[in-house]
């Protein structure tokens with residue numbers, strides 16, 4: 539099932555939504571977005587954990 543992650547769940551005010559066919563694809567897109575738009579060069583483990591928890595079935 540397709541998955542999505544709303545960045546706004548983690549970063550209030552952000553409208554970005556990462557979508558993918560599975561969790562790893564969503565996480566890859568979210569990581570690229572966090573790097574580009576939030577200046578995060580690396581995703582800390584606690585943020586990655588929160589992101590994983592915020593991923594929903596689409």
Ligand SMILES: [Zn+2]
Nearest residue numbers: 545549552554
């Ligand atoms: Zn964002």
